[in-house]
Amino acid sequence: MLGAVLIALAGGAAVGMSRSINGRLTMDRGAFTASAWNHWIGFLLLTVYVLLFHRVGMPMIADVPVFYLTGGVIGACFVVISSYVFPRIGAARSGLLIIGGQMITGLIIDLARGTAEFHIGQPVGVALILLGIYLTRYTR
Known part of the structure; x- marks a missing residue:
């Protein structure tokens, strides 16, 4: 592992x-x-x-x-x-946005395919990703 x-x-x-x-x-x-x-x-x-x-x-x-x-x-x-x-x-914002997009898309694909069970941590994780994107974009 x-x-x-x-x-x-x-x-x-x-x-x-x-x-x-x-x-x-x-x-x-x-x-x-x-x-x-x-x-x-x-x-x-x-x-x-x-x-x-x-x-x-x-x-x-x-x-x-x-x-x-x-x-x-x-x-x-x-x-x-x-x-x-x-x-x-920039590298940090680009990386965060790309990883955020990957994680959100991966979650959607897993849920659509039935390969992941829904639990409360998933929308919380997506919300944290979106918050991180917002913080890097709109705060200095």
Whole structure:
């Protein structure tokens, strides 16, 4: 369990660093160009990884349900949006808003799918997220 927590924290740190770097690239080249570079470099890195460490071939695109491909579209939109907002509102506010959006959306998805039971801590947690967003936005 501790290993998974540390890996998740490292992933969060990687997202923060990536968004900051892409934010700088966005200021020089634009959000869509920054996103394109992000995805091309990521594609190349993952292709090398798959070729080196996985002996099986890539699955045929026809074998993948179309719905599963929407994750890539959503991911590309995330990179463009976050690259755009990071240099404009700062890393702390951007991070808080992004994490807040993830937590609220995750809660909605869990409740809609029936994978989480409703308890009073959930709306309280959402309220605290919204309060944190308000405090970082409207207080100095």
